[in-house]
Amino acid sequence: MKTILPILLLFFCGLSYSQTTITGSVVDNNNQPIPGANVIITETTIGAITDFDGTFSITSQQNPPFTLQASSIGFETTTEEITSSNQKIILILKEGNSLDEVIISASRTPERIFESPVTVERFGLKEIKNTASSDFYDGLENLKGVDINTNSLTFKSINTRGFATFANTRFMQLVDGMDNAAPALNFPLGNLLGMVETDVQSVELLPGAASALYGANAFNGILFMRSKSPFDHSGISAYYKQGITSQEAAGDNDYKDYGIRMAYKFNEKFAAKVNFSYLQGSDWVANDTRGKDRSSTFIKNNSTRQNDIDYDGVNVYGDLVSTNLSTVASNPDFLANLPNPALANLLPSVNVSRTGYYEADLTDYDAKSIKTDWGLYFRPWENDFEIQYVGKIGSGSTVYQGSNRYSIKNFFLQQHKLEIKNDNFFLRGYITADNAGDSYDLVFTGVNINRQWKSDSDWFGQYAGAFIQGTLAGLNANQAHANARTVADTGRFEPGSAQFQNAFNTVINDPDVLTGSKFRDESKIYHADANYNFSHLTDFAEIQVGGSYRQYQLNSFGSIYTDKQGEIPYSEVGVYTQLQKKFLEDERLKLTASIRYDKSELFDAFFSPRLSVGYDLGDDGNHNIRASVQTGFRNPDTQALYIGFNVGPIILLGSAPDNPQRDLRLATTTSAVNTLSPTGATILGTTSYSYDGTGAYNNSFSRSSVTDFAASRNPADLKTANPGIVKPEQVTSLELGYRGKLNKFIVDFSAYLNKYKDFITTVDVVNPFYGNVNLGDLSPDGVTPNAIVAVANQDFQAYRAYTNTTADVNSYGTAIGVSTKILGNYDLGMNYTYAKLDFDRDANPDFQTNFNTPEHKIKASFGNTNVYKNLGFNLAWRWSDNYVWEASFATGEVPAYHVMDAQVNYRVPSLKSTFKIGASNLLADEYFTAVGTGLIGSQYYISWTINNL
Incomplete structure (x- = not known):
């Protein structure tokens, strides 16, 4: 025993002495700390993330010498040789440019934006923290080629390269690899089930077709949002925003938004995180009282209730119900209300509508968003092999505009994912489920409150009778119609009265569109996908293979889809491969070829190839030109297939076989x-x-x-x-581009031509x-x-x-962005986007393309993250040309508008905090991006963000 004890003590002492601890800090070339920088021992997974002050500490069993590597988005990577234990060092990162930033979306593999084979936009940690918009998702609108159509305060729809309503089924949004489209709607609901701001690692956007790698829905653009790993970013971070929204129609209303991220790395094998955010405010009030043409949904600027007896107001509901007075002569229910049926011949052959209610009478405009997510992360061998479970829940209230306007109340969306991955492969499966909550149709709420008070036959009969009496009394036609409406509307439920509220409550809890307006849905999507990269096994080229499977389970109880008799299931499957290889002695030439095979059980199979080539020009290789041709396709979405929804004058009918x-x-x-x-x-x-x-x-x-x-x-x-019968739509996309550095200017240019076949409409x-x-x-x-x-x-x-x-539908456009630094360290950027639809509307009057995109857009930004001693600011300005908004709810012109967003921030390192004061639409010029929505006012806010690494 006396011999063994000293030996054990020597052994443990040896263990303690074998540990190496390295401390230090990471700063930029202005000696400013860089929070959130990644510091690792090369050829290992051992490392740390710098804290708010840019400091780090790494303890390792490895003895010196070894190499330490530091990196951060927007900076050039640097290394430092470690020669002794307990060494303290300062790592200086030189600021790079946007072309050096690493992306993974364009080719499903890490590569610099500079060498990406297709157009891609990136929104990193620097841009997220310094956005002049009220939140990071709104900040995406400042990217070139990107439009954000504002449906309401909490629901925005991204549009790239045209063809988008709020139901943008041509655009895909992935959050940590999961498609967060609502199953019932088949399109993403903005950031409702997206990410909490303090957990966002990066955002990447491909504005063109990406079907070759991502399948059917990646047809006209795809957004990738990636969250922070708790292995790399542990600790607690939080933010709080308080302010007001200001709109002429709604006045000034309180607005608050707060969130927290908690992540903990237990050891090299296990880590976990939890996120939560809450937003509440008042939505933009929609009060457009112009009338609509009943046969085309076009706005009639001169139509009002006072001058149009068949008025159908844009944001007035209940006046959808209309009939021709001449039909009273053959309707026994109407005839009973006439003073003398023999006088029915005095009724003119004109359409008359019932009196409606304003939208503000039918919804409280309470905008709310609640998001939470959690994740468990396991690395059994303390390397890059990881098993993770992620759960996400989102709930909210907003106003959504589709074929009608809808009050979305307590809408609930959840996702659950299980994923196995390392640097070379991933295998994931997830489920997405939604629940419509207490949502209801605003249009039918107005219609059926009227019917709760008085049936259509009674109202029109009384109107006809009063019209005849007025005519016999010597009134002219206009006077007789006005008198008839007054008589028929006598006793109508007034907003705010107990009778109105009782009828309102009855209607919004009734899912039968003939008597109610409740919106029911409990649909699901089951999805699995996998990818393997063989680059570590062969030097010939980077070769990837992958595939996906998706099962839809539609269940609206017959309220949206034709599923009264039970759920509607259908599925689709796809597989793909990609080869990427560099040529020539200095690898200046890069060739990428991809092809994907997809098959829906409802349609024939499709192949989607993509071929791109890029070449680095110049002695220093600072200029890259690229060209690509790719085909994309999209299967008809769930609504195009199985909808059976009565919206009043028309039934929306899908055409699955x-x-x-x-x-x-x-x-x-x-x-x-x-x-x-x-x-x-x-x-x-x-x-x-x-x-x-x-x-x-x-x-x-x-x-x-x-x-x-x-x-x-x-x-x-x-x-x-x-x-x-509807069938899949195809697109062939040709694209040319240039990225490069011209003296102090960074230039990114692209031009495209899209030719569509079997355009879904x-x-x-x-x-x-x-x-x-x-x-x-x-x-x-x-x-x-x-x-x-x-x-x-x-x-x-x-x-x-x-x-x-069968008509020819084409689109083409171009985008150019230029950025530089001026006056020393001030960031200046500007971009211009041109988009054009090539379609003969006159020859095809019955088809809607829903291009809904301005022909010209200009955007600019100016700022500095460190003007003086931790003080920074950012300004963002954008201008949009006028354009025609075409949709099933309303069609009309969107006037040109310009918007200025601004923010000033101050970092307090001792509190690990950043304070910000900002405004969206600082100039208070109200505007709208789609006909039928409320005018977008201003948001003014202050925020406090703690420890956001």
Whole structure:
């Protein structure tokens, strides 16, 4: 025992002496500390992240000598030789430029932006911390080629290279590899289930087609958000923002946003983190009272309730319900309200709408976003092999604009991911599930509050009766209509009254669109994908293979989709490979080739190839030119496939091969005398029709031709529609680009041409309840075909059918960004974007492209992170040209606008804090990016961020 004890003591002493501790700091070339810099012992995973003061400490079992490496985004990597234990060093990082920043999205492998084979934008830690916008997600709008369409305070939709409504199904958003699109909607809801600001590591954006590597939905752009690893970024960080939103329509309202990140590295094997954020404010009030054209959704600038008896206000709901007064003569329910049915001939053939409610009467504009996520990270062998579980929950309230306007209340979205990965591969699977919560349709809320008070037949009957009485009393037409509305509206539920509130509560809790407006959904997506990079196994080239599988499970209980009888499942699968190789002695030439195979169970398979070449010019290799050609495709989204949603005057109907027959409905109509028939044929009385959606695709007129017929009463105006069943859309994209350093200027330029095939769109059609639209075969002996009789008597159902256009749809554009430093250390940047649609609208009046993109955009920024002793600032200005916003809810012009955002910040190292005061839309020039939304006002805020490394 006496012999063993000294031996053990010597052994443990040897262990203690074998440990090497290195301390120091990382600073820039102005001797300013760099928080969040990565310091590691080369050829190991042992390292540390610098704290708020730029300091670090590393303890290792490895004895000197060895090499220490320090790196940080936006700086050139440096190394230092460690020769003794307990050495204290200062590592100086020289500031690089944006072209040196490393990305992984363009090729699924780390590479500098400078050598990326396609256009890519990056928003790193420096940009996130110094954004002049109210949050980092809004700051993405300052990137070239990027538009953010503001739906509401908490829901913004990113648009790149055109073709986007708020339901931007052409754009994909990945958060740590997970597609965070809501399953029911099939598009991302901004940052609702995104990331907490203090956990964002980087944001990358590919503005073009990326189907070759990322599949069907990466058709017109893809956004990657990457979070901080708790192994590299441990500790507690938090932020708090307090301010106001200011809008002429809503006044000044409180706004607050706070969040916290907690991460802990237990040892080299296990780490964990938790994030939470909460935002609350008042949404932008939408109060556009201009009327809409019922047949086209175009804004009629001169239409008001006072001068238009068939008024349908943009943000007025309930006036959707309309009828022609002449039909009162054949409707027993209407006739009962006339003073004398024999006087029905005094009613003119004009359409009249019910009186609606303002949007502000039907929603409280409470904007709220609650996000939390957590992760467990395990490295069993203390190297790059990692197993992780991540859970995410997002809930919120906002206003969403689709085919109608919707009050999204307590919408709930969750994701759960299990992933295994190292530097060469990943294998992940995740589930996304949503729940509509207490959401409801604003349009049908107004419609059905009216019906709770008085049925449509009673209201129109009373209106007709009062119109006749006014006419007999000597009133002119305008006076008679005004008097009729006053009489019919007598006793109407007034907003704020107990009767109104009771009706409101009844309607928003009823999912039947005929009587209520509740929005129900509990859909899911199951997704798995994998990738393997063989670069460590071969020197010939970097070769990758991968694939993905996705299963949709739609469940709206029949409120959105045709799933009254049960959930709708369908799936799609894809595999891809990529080869990337550098040529020539100095590897100046880089070739990248990719191809992907995708198959949906509903459609034929597709191949999506991509080929790109890049070459470094100049003696110092500071100029890179690139060219690429790639094809992309997108499968029709869930709504294009399985929607069956009645939005009032029209039914949205998807065209999956099995969907039209699933849309079963019942209509009760009362037909008038067929005045067109030479034989005087008459269809009288109440008739019930049981029908499904198949007629939209095999027995329909175009809606525009029915509108023409209504005005002319000429059957020759009716045109057969019968749109084809929707199929996948394809694009061929050609792109040229240049990146380089010209003296002190960094230049990034790109130009593209997109040619679309089988462009997915919608067409409005009318399906008559009886008769065949093939008029040429059904007009013997001069008898008017029944289909014309049905249209004349308004015995039809209007549909918005999803289909493909055979018309040529092309787009092209260019973008250039220039940045430099002036006056020593001030950052100055400017970019310009040009986008153009090439489509013959006049020849294709029934198709909507929804390009929705300004032709010209200019953006500029100016700032300095350290003007004087930890004081910094940033200004961001952008201007957008006017453009036409085209969508199913409303179509009209968006005027040109310009916006200035600004912030001033001050770092207090002793408190590990940054204080910021800022404003979005500092100049208070209210504007909007889409017709039908509220004008965007200003946000003024102060914030305190602690220990954000």
